[in-house]
Amino acid sequence: MNVQAQTQAPPKAPELREVRGPSAVGGGPRRFFDLLWLISTTEFKKSFHGTAFGYLWSLVRPLILFGVLLVVFTKIIRFEGEVLHYPELLLLNVVLFGFFQESTGAAVGSVLANEGIVRKTQFPRLVIPLASVVVAFFTLLLNLVAVFAFILLSGIDPMWTWLLLPVVLLPLVLLSTGLSLLLSALNVRFRDVALIWTVLSTVLLYGSPVIYPITLQVLPNTVRDILLVNPITLILEQARYWIIEPTAPTAVEAAGGWLHVVPATLVFIGACILGAWVFKREAPKIAERL
Amino acid sequence: MAVETTQDGPASPRGRDFDAEPVVIEARGVTKSFRLPVNKISSLKEQITTFSRPDYRELHALRDVSFEIRRGEFFGIVGRNGSGKSTLLKVLASIYAADGGRVRMAGRLAPFIELGVGFNPELTARENVELNGVMMGLERRQARSRLGAVLEFAELEEFVDMKLKNYSSGMLVRLAFSVMIQSDAEILLIDEVLAVGDAAFQQKCADVFHEMRDSERTVILVTHDMGAVEHYCHRAMLLHDGEVRAMGDPGEVARKYLRLNFESAPSSGGDSLGEVADIVVEDAWLEDESAARATNVEKGRDLHFCAELEAKRDVEGPTFGFTFANPDGVEVMGFGVPKGELPERVRAGQRLQIRSKIENRLAPGRYVVRCWIHRNRNIADIVLYSPHVLDFVVFGKDEPGVAFFETEVRMEIDGGGER
Numbered sequence: 001m002n003v004q005a006q007t008q009a010p011p012k013a014p015e016l017r018e019v020r021g022p023s024a025v026g027g028g029p030r031r032f033f034d035l036l037w038l039i040s041t042t043e044f045k046k047s048f049h050g051t052a053f054g055y056l057w058s059l060v061r062p063l064i065l066f067g068v069l070l071v072v073f074t075k076i077i078r079f080e081g082e083v084l085h086y087p088e089l090l091l092l093n094v095v096l097f098g099f100f101q102e103s104t105g106a107a108v109g110s111v112l113a114n115e116g117i118v119r120k121t122q123f124p125r126l127v128i129p130l131a132s133v134v135v136a137f138f139t140l141l142l143n144l145v146a147v148f149a150f151i152l153l154s155g156i157d158p159m160w161t162w163l164l165l166p167v168v169l170l171p172l173v174l175l176s177t178g179l180s181l182l183l184s185a186l187n188v189r190f191r192d193v194a195l196i197w198t199v200l201s202t203v204l205l206y207g208s209p210v211i212y213p214i215t216l217q218v219l220p221n222t223v224r225d226i227l228l229v230n231p232i233t234l235i236l237e238q239a240r241y242w243i244i245e246p247t248a249p250t251a252v253e254a255a256g257g258w259l260h261v262v263p264a265t266l267v268f269i270g271a272c273i274l275g276a277w278v279f280k281r282e283a284p285k286i287a288e289r290l
Numbered sequence: 291m292a293v294e295t296t297q298d299g300p301a302s303p304r305g306r307d308f309d310a311e312p313v314v315i316e317a318r319g320v321t322k323s324f325r326l327p328v329n330k331i332s333s334l335k336e337q338i339t340t341f342s343r344p345d346y347r348e349l350h351a352l353r354d355v356s357f358e359i360r361r362g363e364f365f366g367i368v369g370r371n372g373s374g375k376s377t378l379l380k381v382l383a384s385i386y387a388a389d390g391g392r393v394r395m396a397g398r399l400a401p402f403i404e405l406g407v408g409f410n411p412e413l414t415a416r417e418n419v420e421l422n423g424v425m426m427g428l429e430r431r432q433a434r435s436r437l438g439a440v441l442e443f444a445e446l447e448e449f450v451d452m453k454l455k456n457y458s459s460g461m462l463v464r465l466a467f468s469v470m471i472q473s474d475a476e477i478l479l480i481d482e483v484l485a486v487g488d489a490a491f492q493q494k495c496a497d498v499f500h501e502m503r504d505s506e507r508t509v510i511l512v513t514h515d516m517g518a519v520e521h522y523c524h525r526a527m528l529l530h531d532g533e534v535r536a537m538g539d540p541g542e543v544a545r546k547y548l549r550l551n552f553e554s555a556p557s558s559g560g561d562s563l564g565e566v567a568d569i570v571v572e573d574a575w576l577e578d579e580s581a582a583r584a585t586n587v588e589k590g591r592d593l594h595f596c597a598e599l600e601a602k603r604d605v606e607g608p609t610f611g612f613t614f615a616n617p618d619g620v621e622v623m624g625f626g627v628p629k630g631e632l633p634e635r636v637r638a639g640q641r642l643q644i645r646s647k648i649e650n651r652l653a654p655g656r657y658v659v660r661c662w663i664h665r666n667r668n669i670a671d672i673v674l675y676s677p678h679v680l681d682f683v684v685f686g687k688d689e690p691g692v693a694f695f696e697t698e699v700r701m702e703i704d705g706g707g708e709r
Contacts, residue, residue: 015396016313016314016316016394016395017394017395017396018393018394019381019384019392019393019394019395020384020387021381021384021386021387021388022384022385023384026384028427030429031424031425031427034424034429034430035424035425038420038424039421042410042413042417042421046412046413116407117407117408118385119385120385120402120403120407121385121401121403121407121408121425122383122384122385122401123408285387287380287385287386288324288386
């Protein structure tokens with residue numbers, strides 16, 4: 001009966017397509033990107049709506065952290081003699097790391113927070129954690145404007161290597177995205193993932209060369225080896241070389257040769273693949289688990 | 291499993307013939323079960339400290355559900371709470387993945403199963419309409435260009451830049467419904483929306499549903515309202531315990547649903563589930579004074595309600611009752627065929643005409659006529675319950691309450707001192 005209907009039907013008869021159930025992307029690329037853009041921009045606007053200073057607040061948060069750290073590490077523990085342009089480096093690092101912390105921190109609970117959408121609409125699940133990353137990225141772009149203004153004001157001349165900034169931002173965004181996917185999917189199963197991550201990301205602030213460069217003489221070798229497993233280390237070191245201090249070692253030199261870059265690279269690739277894989281696997285079941 | 295198809299039966303006065311239309315939704319042996327842990331594990335510690343695998347209770351939400359829906363059909367899915375209706379809708383909408391079987395679909399589907407779920411209360415109507423349109427699969431520009439039409443239908447033009455959190459629930463529903471019908475999705479899934487909004491907006495929705503009934507759009511309606519099923523649907527399906535129990539003529543499906551709900555009530559011998567009622571309502575209408583058919587009555591004018599019934603089998607001691615229910619489901623009045631008029635029995639093939647004149651005290655609004663037929667003069671022995679044999683509108687100046695009465699009111703004021 002079915003076959004008959006299909007052969008008899010007029011030529012414009014629509015073609016039956018398999019309904020495969022929910023997925024991470026589902027619904028076509030245009031809808032996916034439109035939704036991602038709309039959700040991100042509205043979320044971004046919303047986060048400052050009703051505040052007197054608008055998105056100045058997005059700058060205030062890293063600035064306060066920067067101010068505290070600057071006082072501690074220039075007045076109490078003195079890095080300045082050893083590290084050239086320490087305040088500029090610190091500010092850049094705080095802003096870059098701030099992006100990582102903000103995006104993953106928002107993403108981890110995002111799927112749970114959007115329960116209504118996930119359970120009652122056919123919504124591409126991937127949009128939800130990705131929007132957290134995009135929102136954090138908007139903030140990062142704004143903050144970078146302030147960072148470069150500060151760098152110029154403090155007397156560092158513009159360098160052509162500034163154009164290479166996207167090359168360090170890309171792995172940072174990828175890493176944040178991978179972890180965001182992993183965390184948001186796992187958090188649906190185990191609600192304590194969000195709690196663990198708040199602690200862990202604070203640990204990472206000190207476990208990455210944000211406050212100090214890895215080349216610091218006083219750094220014990222064991223600490224340096226641990227830092228070299230962290231992909232953020234390489235990203236920040238390379239950013240330092242290109243943006244702040246051309247005389248500083250490149251990421252590879254700071255690590256001590258190509259061989260020492262391998263662990264962090266593996267961790268980076270692993271985090272991205274694991275995040276994508278776990279999210280893809282969990283996506284069809286998310287609505288049922290909530 | 292007893293699935294009876296009454297689709298081609300004579301009791302299907304549904305007009306349109308869908309045999310030539312292509313199938314747009316096809317479900318084959320869809321199953322879905324949920325493993326409900328007896329103790330839900332949602333923290334790592336519990337996962338680690340629970341050495342034995344936790345006990346699961348298997349809940350079969352859908353068992354081997356198959357059906358096909360052709361283009362342009364208005365298809366009803368009915369069933370009691372927990373019968374699997376919503377799970378089925380979620381499988382169709384790609385919110386859940388089916389465990390077994392397959393679903394195929396042609397055409398764009400509105401991806402909502404509940405009105406207004408995609409709304410963000412922090413955003414204005416303007417922004418939400420765009421967002422919702424995009425969720426429906428429109429391009430952003432298209433979604434924006436629809437704003438005017440959406441707001442006009444919802445009658446919310448003045449509130450375009452108000453945040454949704456300041457909307458009343460009625461306004462939200464109107465906006466949501468409006469967004470849904472303005473997205474030109476070819477397939478709509480609608481879960482229980484008919485009981486929303488005020489009477490005027492309901493009438494508007496009813497008009498839209500009527501339009502959809504006759505359009506190319508395919509609609510799946512999940513509801514408890516048997517009146518709506520009979521009124522709008524071309525075909526319906528009854529789900530019970532995750533199984534398809536009946537499929538076909540909406541009137542028949544509605545009757546089986548009601549039977550299921552009143553299963554404890556004594557059922558007459560031999561009248562098994564799934565047969566055509568022993569007496570059916572062939573037609574029901576209102577007449578004006580000149581005996582012409584009317585769909586509207588002015589407030590205060592007598593109602594002339596008429597019905598024509600046909601006995602399909604012999605029925606002993608039948609009784610006939612009708613009620614008028616307003617849009618809130620309140621049965622404002624009821625009447626029956628008086629004892630003196632009732633026959634001892636009706637024979638198969640006999641036709642019965644009922645003509646009535648009713649003093650009209652109904653407040654203006656839309657009314658639905660329901661019909662009950664019993665046998666053996668016993669109201670527990672239902673031959674037919676039809677929740678929607680007719681609907682009509684009483685028009686005129688609005689009155690508070692569900693009915694109005696001739697009143698004589700006087701007021702006297704006693705002197706309270708000289709001024």
